[in-house]
Amino acid sequence: MGSKHSRQRPAVPIQFHSEELAEIDGLFAAITGGLETISNGKTKRSFPIPINSEMLQAYAGEALPEKMVVKLYDAMRKTEPNGNIRNPSEYVTKEQFVNLLSQTLKGKVGDKSLVIQKMLNVTPEKMKMYHIKEFTEDLISSVVHVLDFRNELKGWIMNKSEDMTSSVKALAEQLLLPLKQSSRKENKSGL
Structure with a gap:
């Protein structure tokens, strides 16, 4: 049922407009609770806190069924910066989050089918x-x-x-x- 074409990925993720990026930044901050500040003595830098499953479930609350929240989280964890599927990470970085949104909202059919494949947790050969x-x-x-x-x-x-x-x-x-x-x-x- 899988397709060889669904594995091909663009070299650069699809870009969002500045207004869309602001919304995505706000959504990511709402899910994670903001930024983590790390200090090395003289300077302080802020980094986005990665998303864990509890954060996503708490944010989605009653709006989405828990089963779908788990599928979305698993898909995000498997997203590589170039859009390919990888072994799941423990947390979801902002880059993974944005990339999955890019594939889902702005991607072509192959991009969207790759998201579904990640959510299904099945390789094309075994689907x-x-x-x-x-x-x-x-x-x-x-x-x-x-x-x-x-x-x-x-x-x-x-x-x-x-x-x-x-x-x-x-x-x-x-x-x-x-x-x-x-x-x-x-x-x-x-x-």
Whole structure:
């Protein structure tokens, strides 16, 4: 299911405009609590504090399901400065944070698929349809969760809907149907 093209990365991450960078700086500071000041006697320098999982969970709070926060954190930890996947670091640096945002918000399809691959925690060679289906279900559940958190469900009352889990699974199945059909055609033709 993986693609050789998804591994190719630009030499330089996609740049943000100055206003966007200011927002990203503010977001990073809000998650971490600010800057760490290190002194060597004469001078003091400030460095961004790296993000740990507890910081991200505390910031996201109830806005995102915990499962999605973990997936986002894992994706950030696996981001190398050039955008490639690496062995997970213990913390997320500001550079990793900005790079993942760059891939997610400004990247091309290959960039975004690499982010999803990091969130899935599966190499392209080992990726199966059930990985994609599970991620799609998690994503749908997260969107519903966020909409509910923001009171933007516009008349759809989750408590009165039948079984949320089966509804999410059915929607994910429907959304992935073209992918399944395409995969079956490729397998039959020997591609």
